[in-house]
Structures are given as structure tokens and as C-alpha cells.
Amino acid sequence: MIGLRFRKKLQAASGVITLTVEQEIAPHQLIAITGPSGSGKTTLLRLLAGLSKPESGFLRFGEEVWLDTERKVFVPPQKRSIGMVFQEYALFPHLRVGANLRYALQKGGDTKIIKELIDIMELGQLVDRFPRQLSGGQQQRVALARALVRQPKLLLLDEPLSALDTDLRQRLQDYMLRVHHQYGLTTLLVTHDFSEISKMAEIVWRLEEGEITYAGPPANLERPRNWAETTLVGTVVRCQSLPGGVLLTVHLPSGQLIQIPYLGKIPPGPGEKIPVAIGGPGRVDVGR
Amino acid sequence: MDYFPDAFWQTLGLTVRLAATTTIILLVVGIPLGWYLASARHRLKPVFEALVSMPLVLPPTVLGFYLLLAFSAESSFGSWLNSTFNIQLVFTFSGLVVGSIIYSLPFMVQPIQSGFESLPAHLAEASYTLGKSRWTTLTRILLPNIRASVLSGLVLSFAHTIGEFGVVLMIGGNIPGKTRVASIAIYDEVEGLNYGLAGEYAGVLVIFSFLILLVIYSVNARKPRLL
Numbered sequence: 001m002i003g004l005r006f007r008k009k010l011q012a013a014s015g016v017i018t019l020t021v022e023q024e025i026a027p028h029q030l031i032a033i034t035g036p037s038g039s040g041k042t043t044l045l046r047l048l049a050g051l052s053k054p055e056s057g058f059l060r061f062g063e064e065v066w067l068d069t070e071r072k073v074f075v076p077p078q079k080r081s082i083g084m085v086f087q088e089y090a091l092f093p094h095l096r097v098g099a100n101l102r103y104a105l106q107k108g109g110d111t112k113i114i115k116e117l118i119d120i121m122e123l124g125q126l127v128d129r130f131p132r133q134l135s136g137g138q139q140q141r142v143a144l145a146r147a148l149v150r151q152p153k154l155l156l157l158d159e160p161l162s163a164l165d166t167d168l169r170q171r172l173q174d175y176m177l178r179v180h181h182q183y184g185l186t187t188l189l190v191t192h193d194f195s196e197i198s199k200m201a202e203i204v205w206r207l208e209e210g211e212i213t214y215a216g217p218p219a220n221l222e223r224p225r226n227w228a229e230t231t232l233v234g235t236v237v238r239c240q241s242l243p244g245g246v247l248l249t250v251h252l253p254s255g256q257l258i259q260i261p262y263l264g265k266i267p268p269g270p271g272e273k274i275p276v277a278i279g280g281p282g283r284v285d286v287g288r
Numbered sequence: 289m290d291y292f293p294d295a296f297w298q299t300l301g302l303t304v305r306l307a308a309t310t311t312i313i314l315l316v317v318g319i320p321l322g323w324y325l326a327s328a329r330h331r332l333k334p335v336f337e338a339l340v341s342m343p344l345v346l347p348p349t350v351l352g353f354y355l356l357l358a359f360s361a362e363s364s365f366g367s368w369l370n371s372t373f374n375i376q377l378v379f380t381f382s383g384l385v386v387g388s389i390i391y392s393l394p395f396m397v398q399p400i401q402s403g404f405e406s407l408p409a410h411l412a413e414a415s416y417t418l419g420k421s422r423w424t425t426l427t428r429i430l431l432p433n434i435r436a437s438v439l440s441g442l443v444l445s446f447a448h449t450i451g452e453f454g455v456v457l458m459i460g461g462n463i464p465g466k467t468r469v470a471s472i473a474i475y476d477e478v479e480g481l482n483y484g485l486a487g488e489y490a491g492v493l494v495i496f497s498f499l500i501l502l503v504i505y506s507v508n509a510r511k512p513r514l515l
Contacts, residue, residue, distance in 0.1 A: 049417055051416070076416070079406055086410045088408065091414075094433055103429075104418040145416075
């Protein structure tokens, strides 16, 4: 059982919000975390990983206390049994795929796990390549395998599939489900994609303005009108600075051109690929 | 090489020894300092950055003047060094090394700092979540990815120390075999109207500097770019 209670101030597009979360997670569950951009999803994962510290909070993983701000307990990420996959994959660019995986091996760890993960994730052909020689989907498989070399109990996935197209995404969802079951993991998955939630998660949390407004089975999750139906990867064609903010013109894979306001801090330049979440009629939301 | 007097080679050897010693110490100091400045969110960070960069704008004679005051046996710091560690820094090689380290500090720290700043934060974070310490992360992930920045820090510090004049003149003087480096020797020979020897020092420095840069950039060009 994981028990968590966090309180942390965040700088969001709408101003300062306070992430206030108190939840329990049963072992071996797969939980999807969803909600609009800037609602604190990534921060929640980083707090679980120990990459960020809350102003106040408590985190228990089984019998181990990982965080207790009252008693000044803080277990650093290195000492937590976690695996994390970042949105940008975060593969080490100077190491080949095989070396990326071996780097993750703990002192005295058994190299069998690496062979096993190479088989499961079908990476055999790729071990001698550098990350820059891989496609996005391949990089994501390597990142997932690397996160599992340490044989963690808690797997944290931060929008791992948001930059991939739909076909590839479904295949990677299968990989993620496979390892989740095979290694008896407890998994938290941040996603915007409703079909991904229904396919993968037993429980879904919806975060809005730093608070969980829904926690329960995906079937009962109401789709609000502005709900992101799906995420597509678009190419930025134009980036205009207007008095009201930044307006992006994005070319979608369907051939359609759309104009959307950009809410993040650093707008992408022309030619850059960005995830675009498409919701109800006319409603469009842009990922970071 | 009977054509050149022994003093010629002695002076050049001392110049290279000073530059090499300074560069090696600066590397050891510059990596942690650059990493700290790249990752710090501290309120006082601009103060540290300004202090590190001061030698860029300060005339070397000003720096040398204050170091001379600080190191002299009459000052409290200088006499403390002398009585506690038996170290004299004025008109000695050790003094030149200390002065050069301060003078060339920004040339090592700035490239390394901007190298670290150019790396995405998630590289180090990914390494931490894989159970790796800060030391392992630094040596096996971060430094290999900023090799080019470290290399330019090395080259710039070395070259800058070779070319140093003002600080050396103030705190080192012109003692053959101890503190007389090539740039001082050139000045000295010109003052003595000995243009021939001055020209030879200058020529050797030009060729030497070019060769070092050539070797380093050739080696660097052969390695594939990673980022």
C-alpha cells in the first residue's frame, strides 16, 4: 500500500495554484493521472520520485517512509524503488542502447534482467545503436526497458506516448501493460488520451488546479466538454506573438491547419513537433 | 640547439609549467564550481558569478596589485601564510600559480557552466532515478556530454595563462628560472633593445599556441558530435 499526502505551491499559467493531494494506492494497481495542462500531474510524479520536495507532506511505500516533512524524513530518488520514464525519454546521448541499459544496473546486479528486458521490449536489433539513430517509438521502448533494469516496485510514466502517432502508441501500450503485469509493478501513468485510460488503467485520478476532482474506475469518469479526446502530433507552421499571447498555426497529420493559443512559457518554433490534444467541438489544448 | 642560450629554454619551460599547473588546478576547481553555478537557484548566485568573472574586466595590474598587497609578508594574510605553512607567495612560482588561477578562473568556469546549462535537466534526473549518485551522474553522464565545453575551458585557460603579463609582473617580478615567463622576457629584451631574442620568444609562442590549438581542434573534429 502506498499512502501519500502532498501540499506544494505551483506556478501555473493561471497563476499560483496549490497542489493538494491525499490518496492511497493498492499494490499492483495501474493508475492513470489526467487533467488539463498545468494542473500538477508531472509535479505529482516528481514528488513520488523524490525529484521535487513538497512544502509539507508524507509518503509511505509499504513499510518504508519516503517522506515525512514533520519529522524531516526525505529519502532521495536513488534510495526509492522507482523507475521513471520521462516525456522526452531522457536517454543518455553518448551511450549506445546496450550501455544505456547496463548503466542502470545496480552494483552486483544480475545482467540476466537486461537480456530479459531486451527480449520483452524487442530491442535485440537496436543494442549497438546510439539514441539519435532511433525513432521516437524505439527510444521510448529503450527508456521503458532502462527504467525497469533496477527492478523497481513503482513505475512512474510521464506522458510517455504523447509524441507518438496512434498506431505506435497502441503497440507501446501493450508493452507497458505486459511489463506492468509481468513484474508485479504499481504504475502511475500521466496521460491526456481517453482511450489510453480506458485501455490501461484500473483507477483514474483527474487533477484540476492542483486538486483531485475524480478518483475511481475509468468507466465512471465523466468526459467534460473540454475533455481531450485524443492527442495528435502536429508540426508548428507559424508562431505569432500577439498582444493577447502567442498564437500557433499547427499542421496536423490529417492535413488540417489549426490555430491555437499557446499557454506555456517557451513557444515552439516553426518546424517543431508538438503534441496537440483535441477535445470536444472546437476545443483544442496544447501540451508543453 | 646551441643557437639559443639555456636561459631561453628555461624561460619557455617555466612558462609552460606555469600554464599547465594552473590549467590542471583550474580543471579540478572549475568543474564543481561550473556545475554549482549552472544548477544553483540561490539568491547570491549573481554575486558568485560576478566574482568569478571579475578578472575579465579588471585590468591585470589591479588584480596583481591587490594580490601583491595580500601576499606580502607585511600583510596579515601573507604573514599568516608564512608563519603557519612557511609559504611565500610574492616573487615565487607558487605565487604565480595562485595569481594565474584567479586571473584565468572565468576562462575555465564559463565554458563549463554554459556546457552544464545546455544539458537538459532530465538527463541528471533520469540518472538519479536509476539509483546513481551525484558523483556517478557527473562523471559518467554529464561530463562526457559536455566534453567540448571542458576542452575549450582547458584551451582557453592554458592560452590565457601563457599570455599573462600584468599579474605576473606585479607579484612575480622577473627572476630567471623562478618567475621569469616568456611574456615578461619579451618585454625585458625589448627594453634592453635586444630585438633578436625578443623576436625569437615571440615566434616560439606564436608557433606553439597555433600547434596546441590545431592538435586540439583536430582531435575534437574527429569525434562524432553527440548532441
